[in-house]
Amino acid sequence: MSATLPSQASGWTHGQPPPNVLVGVNSLITGDLAFKRFHSRQENALVIGAHCTMDGVHFDLGQNGRMAIGDYCYFTNAVLLCEMEIRIGNYVVLGWNTTVTDTDFHPLSPAERIADAIACSPLGKGKLRPAVLKEPVLIEDYVWIGPNATILKGVRIGEGAFIEAGSLVTRDVPARARVLGNPAQVIGEIP
Amino acid sequence: MVDDTAYIETSFSFQFFRSTLPGGVAYGRGASTYLGTMFDVGPAGRVTLGDYALVHGARIICDEQVSIGDYALISWNVVLMDTYRVPLDPAERRKELELVPTRAHRLACADVPAHPIRIERNVWIGFDACVLPGVTIGEGSIVGARSVVTANVPPFTIVAGNPARIIRKLDS
Numbered sequence: 001m002s003a004t005l006p007s008q009a010s011g012w013t014h015g016q017p018p019p020n021v022l023v024g025v026n027s028l029i030t031g032d033l034a035f036k037r038f039h040s041r042q043e044n045a046l047v048i049g050a051h052c053t054m055d056g057v058h059f060d061l062g063q064n065g066r067m068a069i070g071d072y073c074y075f076t077n078a079v080l081l082c083e084m085e086i087r088i089g090n091y092v093v094l095g096w097n098t099t100v101t102d103t104d105f106h107p108l109s110p111a112e113r114i115a116d117a118i119a120c121s122p123l124g125k126g127k128l129r130p131a132v133l134k135e136p137v138l139i140e141d142y143v144w145i146g147p148n149a150t151i152l153k154g155v156r157i158g159e160g161a162f163i164e165a166g167s168l169v170t171r172d173v174p175a176r177a178r179v180l181g182n183p184a185q186v187i188g189e190i191p
Numbered sequence: 192m193v194d195d196t197a198y199i200e201t202s203f204s205f206q207f208f209r210s211t212l213p214g215g216v217a218y219g220r221g222a223s224t225y226l227g228t229m230f231d232v233g234p235a236g237r238v239t240l241g242d243y244a245l246v247h248g249a250r251i252i253c254d255e256q257v258s259i260g261d262y263a264l265i266s267w268n269v270v271l272m273d274t275y276r277v278p279l280d281p282a283e284r285r286k287e288l289e290l291v292p293t294r295a296h297r298l299a300c301a302d303v304p305a306h307p308i309r310i311e312r313n314v315w316i317g318f319d320a321c322v323l324p325g326v327t328i329g330e331g332s333i334v335g336a337r338s339v340v341t342a343n344v345p346p347f348t349i350v351a352g353n354p355a356r357i358i359r360k361l362d363s
Contacts, residue, residue: 026292051292072288074299091288093277093299096250097268142281147250147270148321160281165270166321166339166353176281180341182353190279 010050017046021059024050024071031056031077040065040082049073049090057094062103070141081105085136092139095147095165102153104133140175162190192216197240198223207231207298219244219261227267233274233300241312249316252276255305260312266336270321274305311346331363 011017012029018038023029027048034054040046040061048054049071056077061067065082070090078094080086081101094100106116112130119127135154139145143157146165157163158175168182178188193199197218204224208215210232218224219242227248232238236253240246241261248267251257254274259265276299277284287301306325310316314328317336328334328344335351335358344350349358 028292028297051289053291053297055297072285072292074288074291091281091285093284093288096252096270142284144275144277144284146275146321147252147272148268148319162279164339164341165272165323166319166337168353180339180354182337182339190281 020045022047024048024052026050027052027054029054029057033058035059039063042066084134087136088139089141089143091142093144095145095149097147098145098149100137100151102134102137104153107132160190193218194220194222196221200225204228204230209234210236212237256307259310260314262313263310264315266316266318268319269316271308272322273308273324274303275324276303277301278303331361333361
C-alpha cells in the first residue's frame with residue numbers, strides 16, 4: 001500500500017472523502033482515484049462498514065447512485081460503477097481489477113444511442129440523456145470474487161458463493177455455488 | 192536476482208513483494224517487466240523469469256512458485272495465480288478476513304495450499320487472461336486475450352475462451 005493510516009484510524013489516504021460518504025471504524029481507503037468519479041448527490045450515498053480494506057477501489061457513483069458495503073470487506077483495485085444501487089454484505093472479497101456495475105451505460109436501441117452519444121459529447125451541454133437500463137446488484141455475505149471478474153446489472157450473488165477469476169456474471173448465482181466462465185456457469189458447490 | 196541484461200521499468204512492481212527466499216524473483220538474460228506488473232509474492236513464494244521473457248503488466252499472485260519460461264510473452268492485465276490466498280470455506284475465510292485489518296500491510300495471507308504455475312518457453316498469453324492455480328502451459332502455446340485457463344495446455348496449442356478450450360494446434 002502506497003500510504004497507510006494508523007491501524008485503528010479510518011478514512012482515505014488521499015484526503016477527506018465526500019461528505020455523503022460514511023466510513024466505519026478501522027476501514028481504510030487507498031488510492032488517489034477512489035472518488036475521482038464520485039458524483040452522487042444522495043444523502044449517505046456510500047456507506048462502508050467497519051474493518052474494511054478498500055485498496056485502490058474506484059467508487060464511481062452517478063448522481064443517483066447509492067452503495068452500501070458491510071463489515072470486514074476486502075477489495076483490491078475493484079471498479080464499482082453505480083448509477084442506482086449496489087449492496088454488498090459482510091466478509092466479501094473482490095479481487096484485483098474486478099468490475100461491478102448496475103447499469104448498461106447506454107441505451108440498447110440504435111436511435112436512442114445516437115441521441116445518447118450527442119448528449120454525452122462536448123456539444124451536448126444541457127441535453128438530457130435517454131433512459132438507460134439499470135437494475136440493483138446484491139452481493140450477499142461471504143462471497144468471494146476473483147481477480148478480473150465482471151458482475152453485471154441486476155445480479156444477486158447468494159451467500160458464500162465463489163466466483164472464479166475472470167468470470168463474467170450475467171445471472172443470479174445461488175448461495176455457495178462455484179461459478180466460472182463467460183457467461184459464468186455453475187461448476188460446483190462449496191462443500 | 193536480476194541478470195545484468197534484464198530490464199525493470201519500475202520498482203513499483205515490488206510493492207507487494209514479501210518473499211524471504213534468496214532469489215524470490217529471478218530475472219534471466221534480457222528478461223523485462225514493465226509498468227503494471229505486480230509481484231504479489233508471499234514469504235515462501237518464488238517467481239522465475241526465463242531469458243528474454245517479457246512481462247508487460249501481469250498481476251503475479253504467488254505463494255509457492257510461478258515460473259515463466261524463456262521467450263515467454265505475457266500481456267497486460269494478465270493474472271497468474273498459484274493460490275487463492277483465502278480458504279474456500281466461507282467460515283474459515285471469515286477468520287482470515289477478521290485478521291486482515293489488524294495487519295499493518297492489510298493483506299490476506301492465510302495458510303492455504305498453493306499449486307505452482309508453469310508457463311513454459313515461447314508461450315504467449317494475451318491481455319486480460321487469467322491462469323488459475325496448478326496450471327502448466329506447454330511450450331510454444333498461445334492463450335487468447337481474456338481467456339481463463341483452468342486446466343493444463345499441451346505444447347504448441349492455441350487455446351481461447353472462458354473457460355479456455357483448444358482452438359487448434361501449431362506447427363512445432
